[in-house]
Amino acid sequence: MTAARAPRFRLEPYVQFAKKAMAREATYRFDVFTTVASVLVRVYLLRMVWVALYARNTAPKELPLHAIITYSTVALLMGLVMDIDQTRLLHDKLHSGGIATDFMKPIVVPFYLFADGSGEVIFHAALIVPSLLLALLFVHIDVPGPLTLVTFFASFALGYLVGLFVNFILNCVAFWTLEIHAMQLIVTWITDLFGGEIIPLVIFPAFLQKIAFALPFAAMFSTPLLIYVGAIPPERYAWALGVQAFWVVVLALASTVIWRAGAKRVIVQGG
Amino acid sequence: MDRLRVMGNVYKQYWRINILTTLEYRENFLIWFAFTFIYHGSAIAALWIVLNRFPSMNGWTFRDMAFLYGMWMLAHALHNTFFSTVGDIPEHVRDGEFDRLLVRPLDTLFQAIATPGQVFPDELILALFTFCAATWYCGVVVDATFLIFVPLIVVGGALIDLAFNLFISTVAFWFVRVDALRWIVIQLEQEFTRYPISIYSRGVRLLLTFVVPFAFMNYFPARFFLHKAHEGAMLPAPVGLLTPAIGLLAVALAYVFWRIGLNRYSGVGN
Numbered sequence: 001m002t003a004a005r006a007p008r009f010r011l012e013p014y015v016q017f018a019k020k021a022m023a024r025e026a027t028y029r030f031d032v033f034t035t036v037a038s039v040l041v042r043v044y045l046l047r048m049v050w051v052a053l054y055a056r057n058t059a060p061k062e063l064p065l066h067a068i069i070t071y072s073t074v075a076l077l078m079g080l081v082m083d084i085d086q087t088r089l090l091h092d093k094l095h096s097g098g099i100a101t102d103f104m105k106p107i108v109v110p111f112y113l114f115a116d117g118s119g120e121v122i123f124h125a126a127l128i129v130p131s132l133l134l135a136l137l138f139v140h141i142d143v144p145g146p147l148t149l150v151t152f153f154a155s156f157a158l159g160y161l162v163g164l165f166v167n168f169i170l171n172c173v174a175f176w177t178l179e180i181h182a183m184q185l186i187v188t189w190i191t192d193l194f195g196g197e198i199i200p201l202v203i204f205p206a207f208l209q210k211i212a213f214a215l216p217f218a219a220m221f222s223t224p225l226l227i228y229v230g231a232i233p234p235e236r237y238a239w240a241l242g243v244q245a246f247w248v249v250v251l252a253l254a255s256t257v258i259w260r261a262g263a264k265r266v267i268v269q270g271g
Numbered sequence: 272m273d274r275l276r277v278m279g280n281v282y283k284q285y286w287r288i289n290i291l292t293t294l295e296y297r298e299n300f301l302i303w304f305a306f307t308f309i310y311h312g313s314a315i316a317a318l319w320i321v322l323n324r325f326p327s328m329n330g331w332t333f334r335d336m337a338f339l340y341g342m343w344m345l346a347h348a349l350h351n352t353f354f355s356t357v358g359d360i361p362e363h364v365r366d367g368e369f370d371r372l373l374v375r376p377l378d379t380l381f382q383a384i385a386t387p388g389q390v391f392p393d394e395l396i397l398a399l400f401t402f403c404a405a406t407w408y409c410g411v412v413v414d415a416t417f418l419i420f421v422p423l424i425v426v427g428g429a430l431i432d433l434a435f436n437l438f439i440s441t442v443a444f445w446f447v448r449v450d451a452l453r454w455i456v457i458q459l460e461q462e463f464t465r466y467p468i469s470i471y472s473r474g475v476r477l478l479l480t481f482v483v484p485f486a487f488m489n490y491f492p493a494r495f496f497l498h499k500a501h502e503g504a505m506l507p508a509p510v511g512l513l514t515p516a517i518g519l520l521a522v523a524l525a526y527v528f529w530r531i532g533l534n535r536y537s538g539v540g541n
Binding site: 030031033034037038041042044045048049051052053054055056057060179182183185186189190192193198199203204205208 | 299302303305306309310313316317320321323324325326327328329330448451452454455458459462463466470471472475
């Protein structure tokens with residue numbers, strides 16, 4: 001077999017994949033409504049929970065009541081983007097067998113999967129605006145200074161990448177065992193808890209805090225949120241972002257290794 | 272009488288198939304059991320973490336909250352074990368399977384409940400352990416009232432769950448996709464029953480008491496057994512023992528709605 005010359009990489013098809021995914025998401029209008037409604041219900045719930053807890057106990061000094069309410073609300077808004085199973089398409093394709101034909105197309109398959117996920121993510125990112133405006137009916141949110149805000153967005157982006165690769169690795173497991181739904185849910189619960197999405201890691205008991213901060217999940221929610229509410233001061237920004245970048249690199253490498261092993265399986269089995 | 276005997280046999284077969292299926296797909300069962308375990312484990316862990324830092328939630332300690340959670344979990348697991356199949360009705364309607372149930376000579380709802388899948392009482396067993404541990408841990412006095420009423424309350428709580436499950440499934444006769452609605456109700460139940468309802472605003476307390484009475488699954492009974500009558504003074508303490516009645520009423524209403532939906536569905540000429 002003569003090796004086909006690798007086609008020149010063009011970005012345009014991937015932009016089209018993303019656009020198509022966006023259009024697909026936009027057709028489920030009722031789901032959009034429930035997504036936003038669910039965020040609002042949880043904003044209300046968490047506000048009530050924190051108010052009740054702060055009323056009868058001494059507040060932690062790094063997180064006064066207004067800061068923790070801001071934390072929870074921003075976390076829920078981030079969740080609109082972060083909680084998406086961006087590379088679910090891989091799992092679906094492995095189930096249906098469609099992955100085999102994708103390998104024959106003149107595209108880089110992981111890029112195709114990411115492009116499709118990005119379409120979904122961009123669509124959900126747009127929901128942050130109405131969700132935020134409606135959430136302001138229930139809660140007051142602190143807005144930090146420009147430096148903190150910019151660092152927050154950078155950290156959010158890194159956190160998004162950490163989540164993307166964790167997710168991608170999980171979906172790659174479907175190369176070996178097709179039933180991954182339960183495992184994904186298990187990882188979701190663990191991420192929710194140890195990522196600091198619901199409870200800020202700084203109020204964990206000391207020993208659990210040590211464990212949580214050593215795991216990659218903390219880079220997903222906790223780091224950007226602690227930057228936002230000022231629990232991570234500006235002199236530690238570089239370190240915090242550095243740790244996130246470290247996890248992005250480690251998980252990207254792991255993803256590459258697992259993807260190659262998985263893709264080889266498909267090609268070997270498929271003849 | 273004959274009909275009851277047939278139903279009894281069908282139901283026995285239903286459980287036989289469930290258990291055989293579970294034994295056949297052992298790995299699948301194990302991973303879903305791990306899921307159930309971690310789901311409840313992480314919820315309890317989250318409560319513990321928060322109440323370790325803030326020892327009192329409106330006067331409720333972690334011990335009280337563990338009892339509150341255990342009570343909900345037991346009722347919810349009882350429902351999941353015996354009635355989760357009701358939630359599959361919309362799917363049967365969508366793919367046309369449901370019409371087969373209509374032409375068979377047994378009650379349609381009974382048939383829907385007894386459609387085998389992969390049900391196994393693992394969550395129920397886990398919930399029983401959790402509830403017993405929570406009862407011991409929070410030091411509730413286990414007296415005659417407790418022993419008589421707790422089983423009834425748990426059944427009543429499961430019936431409240433069933434009522435909503437049936438209600439949402441019935442909506443599928445009008446709107447084919449009810450996943451989103453179901454998801455909202457499940458979320459409302461799971462997250463709002465986790466805390467004593469006294470922390471919510473008046474409107475939400477009324478909603479959880481009279482409209483979607485999830486507060487009767489655990490909050491009111493727990494308030495009675497933990498002697499917290501003073502709090503959430505909205506209703507007197509013995510209201511906590513009314514759960515079985517509320518459960519029956521809710522199921523009765525849901526069943527009436529189900530009959531209306533069913534008549535409409537089979538009347539359209541499907």
